[in-house]
Amino acid sequence: MNKGPGVQWRRRFTTLALTLILPLAVVWWAFPEGLTPWRSAAIVTAWAGTALLVVNLLLMVRQPHLARLLGGLEPAYLWHHRSGMAAYLLLLSHPLTLAVDGWFEAPHRAWEILAPWAQSWPVWLGWLALVLLMFGLATTFALRLPYRRWRGFHFALGLGVVFGLAHVYVLLGEVILLLLLIVLALLALGWRLIASDLGVASLPYRVSQVTRQVPGMIEATLTPAATALAVTPGQFVLVAFGDGTHFRGCGEYHPFTVSGVAEDGTISLAIKSLGPCSQHIQAMEPGVRVRLQGPFGTFLQESAMAPQLWVAGGIGITPFIAALRAQPRTRHTTLIYLFRRAADAAFLEELTDYANNDPHFILHAVETGKMPADFPHLLQQVDELAQHEVNICGPAPMVNALLPHLGKSGVDPEMIHYERFDFR
Amino acid sequence: MPSSIWKSRVGGWMLLLVLVALPGTGAAGPWHAAEQNTSGWYYMTPDERIEHQRRMRGFKTYEECKSYQTEQHAKMARRALKEGVVLQPRPDSGCEQLRQRGRFE
Numbered sequence: 001m002n003k004g005p006g007v008q009w010r011r012r013f014t015t016l017a018l019t020l021i022l023p024l025a026v027v028w029w030a031f032p033e034g035l036t037p038w039r040s041a042a043i044v045t046a047w048a049g050t051a052l053l054v055v056n057l058l059l060m061v062r063q064p065h066l067a068r069l070l071g072g073l074e075p076a077y078l079w080h081h082r083s084g085m086a087a088y089l090l091l092l093s094h095p096l097t098l099a100v101d102g103w104f105e106a107p108h109r110a111w112e113i114l115a116p117w118a119q120s121w122p123v124w125l126g127w128l129a130l131v132l133l134m135f136g137l138a139t140t141f142a143l144r145l146p147y148r149r150w151r152g153f154h155f156a157l158g159l160g161v162v163f164g165l166a167h168v169y170v171l172l173g174e175v176i177l178l179l180l181l182i183v184l185a186l187l188a189l190g191w192r193l194i195a196s197d198l199g200v201a202s203l204p205y206r207v208s209q210v211t212r213q214v215p216g217m218i219e220a221t222l223t224p225a226a227t228a229l230a231v232t233p234g235q236f237v238l239v240a241f242g243d244g245t246h247f248r249g250c251g252e253y254h255p256f257t258v259s260g261v262a263e264d265g266t267i268s269l270a271i272k273s274l275g276p277c278s279q280h281i282q283a284m285e286p287g288v289r290v291r292l293q294g295p296f297g298t299f300l301q302e303s304a305m306a307p308q309l310w311v312a313g314g315i316g317i318t319p320f321i322a323a324l325r326a327q328p329r330t331r332h333t334t335l336i337y338l339f340r341r342a343a344d345a346a347f348l349e350e351l352t353d354y355a356n357n358d359p360h361f362i363l364h365a366v367e368t369g370k371m372p373a374d375f376p377h378l379l380q381q382v383d384e385l386a387q388h389e390v391n392i393c394g395p396a397p398m399v400n401a402l403l404p405h406l407g408k409s410g411v412d413p414e415m416i417h418y419e420r421f422d423f424r
Numbered sequence: 425m426p427s428s429i430w431k432s433r434v435g436g437w438m439l440l441l442v443l444v445a446l447p448g449t450g451a452a453g454p455w456h457a458a459e460q461n462t463s464g465w466y467y468m469t470p471d472e473r474i475e476h477q478r479r480m481r482g483f484k485t486y487e488e489c490k491s492y493q494t495e496q497h498a499k500m501a502r503r504a505l506k507e508g509v510v511l512q513p514r515p516d517s518g519c520e521q522l523r524q525r526g527r528f529e
Contacts, residue, residue: 118471122478171481172481173478175454
């Protein structure tokens with residue numbers, strides 16, 4: 001979730017500080033003495049890259065408390081990507097700077113340092129790590145790669161980190177700081193693989209109801225089979241749909257914003273067909289076993305006492321319908337709901353009922369067709385817009401188009417919050 | 425302020441303190457083999473230098489280190505002699521440096 005500039009800056013600073021503190025501490029500890037400048041540079045890049053790889057693993061841990069500390073999963077994943085790139089570049093420069101160091105001694109030395117056949121297995125471990133990291137990172141930029149294949153290639157990165165740490169361990173032996181880095185890396189990898197991907201840290205639920213909202217979208221109600229997650233409207237959970245009597249789930253964890261939270265622990269999820277797994281889920285039936293992790297996110301959780309303007313685009317309606325279902329509005333709330341066709345607008349009837357019965361709630365339902373929304377016109381319909389707190393949930397182009405108009409209308413940037421679920 | 429946010433902030437600061445204190449837990453970073461502490465450094469291939477450094481770091485006792493070093497010095501002396509150079513091992517050798525760092529039992 002993105003908050004106003006002040007909050008955003010503080011959260012970025014926290015995540016940046018947590019990302020940099022370990023590499024800086026490790027480089028400070030390992031800084032070499034009495035070596036040539038290029039060899040010193042090679043050692044510094046190796047340690048900084050190794051520590052950044054460990055940070056990179058810590059940033060991929062899907063744990064609600066850690067995610068809250070990092071300002072949410074979204075910034076954590078952003079820094080996971082950035083730290084991975086930085087680590088790869090640093091580690092790539094490690095053999096190159098060593099080769100430069102060799103060049104100053106004699107040109108053939110540089111080649112001896114880079115040629116794999118002139119090395120032995122401790123160094124091959126390092127080269128193997130670099131190749132795996134390069135391959136794994138290259139696939140992270142392939143946005144159109146199907147999720148399953150992308151995830152499979154991502155394992156190459158984890159393997160690259162393991163080989164990289166093995167390379168350092170073989171060369172250094174039992175150095176306490178290296179052992180600490182290895183333990184941190186194994187804990188992060190283990191947590192992610194066992195607790196998150198295999199679902200050991202998840203809670204069991206069962207699908208108790210499935211309703212067809214609009215074409216290409218269902219709403220599933222999930223009842224806890226044991227302890228219920230403490231979810232609030234605006235948050236999202238990671239969900240893996242398992243098997244039922246006539247249904248075989250994909251078993252992969254995908255993020256879904258809750259569309260309803262009941263006091264008895266049942267939660268509802270609006271699931272739109274966006275990929276192979278969510279398309280398959282459209283055929284789901286009651287009785288299907290489900291595993292849930294979370295909750296994550298703070299959208300709609302830190303609201304000011306100001307009147308509210310909510311702007312939803314398409315499936316971005318889910319956090320707002322969850323808030324409306326949870327309790328009647330106590331503050332004046334205007335919802336601008338944008339959709340391409342009325343036939344695709346989920347919860348439209350229910351929202352209209354709320355608008356008719358709740359004096360604090362005003363609905364502007366707008367069918368945009370294929371055209372972008374006319375935000376200047378829409379925002380004119382909100383009285384005293386500058387006094388409002390604005391919450392936006394929808395596709396990135398919609399959010400990006402709206403933000404400048406809110407700025408021109410005098411809305412305090414600190415009072416603008418938006419949610420985008422574009423991580424994998 | 426919600427207690428969960430407060431706890432997260434306290435947790436964050438504690439993590440920062442631990443990480444900042446980390447470098448103080450070791451006497452120093454890893455020892456590095458280099459020209460200054462390795463007799464015959466220029467007569468070793470890059471791979472031999474890596475292996476030499478790896479072995480030196482792995483010794484548990486000063487005696488093991490000196491035993492290997494004597495053998496290594498003799499090997500390098502033979503290589504140097506082929507090129508008409510007589511090597512003079514320096515007193516501040518790798519084993520001495522590692523002993524000063526308290527790396528031996």
